[in-house]
Amino acid sequence: MRTTALTVLAADVVADAGPWQRATGQTLRSLDATLARLPSTRQERTFARMELAFPLLVVLFAVFWILSGVTGIAQWPAAVAVVAPVLGDGLSKLAVIGGALLDIAIGIALLVRPVFRRACLAAIALSLIYLVSGTVLTPHLWADPLGPFVKVLAVIGLAIALAAHAEDR
Numbered sequence: 001m002r003t004t005a006l007t008v009l010a011a012d013v014v015a016d017a018g019p020w021q022r023a024t025g026q027t028l029r030s031l032d033a034t035l036a037r038l039p040s041t042r043q044e045r046t047f048a049r050m051e052l053a054f055p056l057l058v059v060l061f062a063v064f065w066i067l068s069g070v071t072g073i074a075q076w077p078a079a080v081a082v083v084a085p086v087l088g089d090g091l092s093k094l095a096v097i098g099g100a101l102l103d104i105a106i107g108i109a110l111l112v113r114p115v116f117r118r119a120c121l122a123a124i125a126l127s128l129i130y131l132v133s134g135t136v137l138t139p140h141l142w143a144d145p146l147g148p149f150v151k152v153l154a155v156i157g158l159a160i161a162l163a164a165h166a167e168d169r
Contacts, residue, residue: 050165058110061158065107065123072100086137102126120163127156 009031017028029037040048072079076096084092106126109119131152134141142149 054162054165057158057162058116061123061162062107062110064155065103065110067107069100069103069105069107072096072103076100082141083137099126099130117163117166120159120166123159124156124163127152127159 021027076093079096080089080092083095087095103126106119106123109115109122112119131149134149
């Protein structure tokens with residue numbers, strides 16, 4: 001139903017239904033009865049639940065990226081120590097600080113509706129860069145008990161889902 005129809009229904013229908021009922025042989029139903037005869041499909045219920053969850057998912061995803069960047073900057077000496085044996089001190093600092101700043105930029109962009117989908121794609125691209133470079137430079141982190149690389153796969157999945165849903169909004 002369109003909003004105009006809902007507005008009219010909310011004000012109640014005051015016309016005499018008698019002539020219409022005599023002409024058609026049908027009786028009129030209330031809005032509740034009409035809606036009860038048109039149950040929502042599984043797809044519609046799933047979409048409705050996603051619509052409710054979407055804003056929370058966007059905010060949580062943005063906070064994840066922003067905090068990831070802030071943590072990278074706050075803990076940069078520890079992060080540099082992980083890759084310095086392979087990249088050297090200077091390049092490691094550049095990679096850690098640059099990655100942290102990119103994380104923050106993606107997090108902020110996720111909160112800007114016109115660029116949201118592109119921010120999701122940037123999150124996917126940067127996550128893939130992190131996985132590939134991390135696999136080459138620090139393959140032992142795949143076996144880390146906290147699973148830093150494994151969690152990136154979930155981040156990619158969430159970014160794909162959010163980007164796909166954003167197309168419909």
